[in-house]
Amino acid sequence: KWIYNTKTSPLSEILKLKARVFARENKQIEGLDYFDTFTSILHYSRICTILALVTQKQWYIR
Secondary structure, three states: OEEEEEEEOOOOOEEEEEEEEOOOHHHOOOOOOOOOOOOOOOOHHHHHHHHHHHHHHOOOOO
16 A cells, blocks of 8 residues: 655745555454564665666566
């Protein structure tokens, strides 16, 4: 799931547009990991590395 945030100044000017990806939280199993909270964040540098690897190996992305 993608989460989008807009950081604004006190004068309502847009300072930053931020986005992050995290895993679906509804896959927890009661009794096993039901009370654990976590998010998997994919950083921009990792996206670039993955896309470079895909291009180099001529893989397909779906």
